Amino acid sequence: MRLEQKQAIVTGGAGGIGRATAKALAAEGAAVAVVDLDGEAAEAVAAEIRDAGFTAVAIRADVSSEDDIVRVVATTVAEFGGVDVVFNNAGIIRRSTALELTADEWDLVFGVNVRSIFLMCKHVVPVMAAAGGGSIINTGSGWGLKGGGRALSYCASKGAVVNMTRALAIDHGPEGIRVNSVNPGDVNTGMLRDEARQLGEDADAFLADAADRPLRRMGEPREIASAVVWLASDESSYVTGSALVVDGGGIA
Numbered sequence: 001m002r003l004e005q006k007q008a009i010v011t012g013g014a015g016g017i018g019r020a021t022a023k024a025l026a027a028e029g030a031a032v033a034v035v036d037l038d039g040e041a042a043e044a045v046a047a048e049i050r051d052a053g054f055t056a057v058a059i060r061a062d063v064s065s066e067d068d069i070v071r072v073v074a075t076t077v078a079e080f081g082g083v084d085v086v087f088n089n090a091g092i093i094r095r096s097t098a099l100e101l102t103a104d105e106w107d108l109v110f111g112v113n114v115r116s117i118f119l120m121c122k123h124v125v126p127v128m129a130a131a132g133g134g135s136i137i138n139t140g141s142g143w144g145l146k147g148g149g150r151a152l153s154y155c156a157s158k159g160a161v162v163n164m165t166r167a168l169a170i171d172h173g174p175e176g177i178r179v180n181s182v183n184p185g186d187v188n189t190g191m192l193r194d195e196a197r198q199l200g201e202d203a204d205a206f207l208a209d210a211a212d213r214p215l216r217r218m219g220e221p222r223e224i225a226s227a228v229v230w231l232a233s234d235e236s237s238y239v240t241g242s243a244l245v246v247d248g249g250g251i252a
């Protein structure tokens with residue numbers, strides 16, 4: 001058990017990568033707050049964790065709302081006594097060029113993917129610092145390192161995630177807080193199907209294309225989860241400001 005006595009927040013915890021990671025953190029001994037816009041789905045994940053004999057609560061929240069973030073941190077501290085680990089993972093994508101995208105959609109993507117991380121850090125860093133440190137992991141993307149087609153706001157937002165991770169690591173390292181990004185390639189979750197729908201493509205063909213990389217398959221959520229568990233644990237105690245790529249090779 002690598003995370004015994006630790007308390008963790010996982011945003012987007014009802015989705016593919018978030019659910020797998022919430023379960024993996026709990027299985028290593030962490031008490032987990034499963035945070036998602038979809039409160040019912042978050043509760044189902046928390047129940048699944050509790051049924052397996054581990055500790056979890058569900059919190060419905062919009063991560064782009066400061067009031068909601070303040071409530072998430074306060075609820076987690078009240079339930080578990082502190083916060084050692086945060087996985088800022090909630091994210092959305094719009095498959096649009098600059099010409100197709102509206103200004104409101106740009107703001108929406110940046111609200112969920114970028115503003116959320118700033119807000120979470122603003123409110124959780126004091127809690128972690130008072131306890132002597134912690135580990136924050138932000139979900140970037142291969143497209144945040146390299147770029148990609150017809151996803152302007154997403155690529156810009158994930159590039160911001162990668163670099164704000166470095167800035168946060170510099171600012172809060174002296175307080176014992178490590179901040180890293182995990183950067184997946186294509187992972188088998190609802191997001192990929194949503195992308196196929198947005199592009200008007202067949203979901204099966206879209207998923208088959210995602211296997212076009214050296215390991216000849218897309219990733220599974222648990223393979224991102226195991227990287228996050230490592231970044232959350234003391235096994236990565238000298239790693240901060242890094243952009244860990246988990247993509248089967250070939251994207252970044």
Ligand code: NAI
Nearest residue numbers: 012014015016017036037062063090091141186187189191
């Ligand atoms: P997903 O769509 O399965 O999960 C995303 C979760 O975030 C959903 O449960 C959704 O309800 C939640 N969410 C959306 N807006 C929210 C908000 N405003 N407040 C709180 N929760 C909100 O997608 P997946 O694949 O698990 O994505 C997780 C992260 O991984 C995202 O940041 C995504 O950009 C990133 N990623 C995913 C890749 C993939 O191929 N699936 C590749 C690279 C990065």
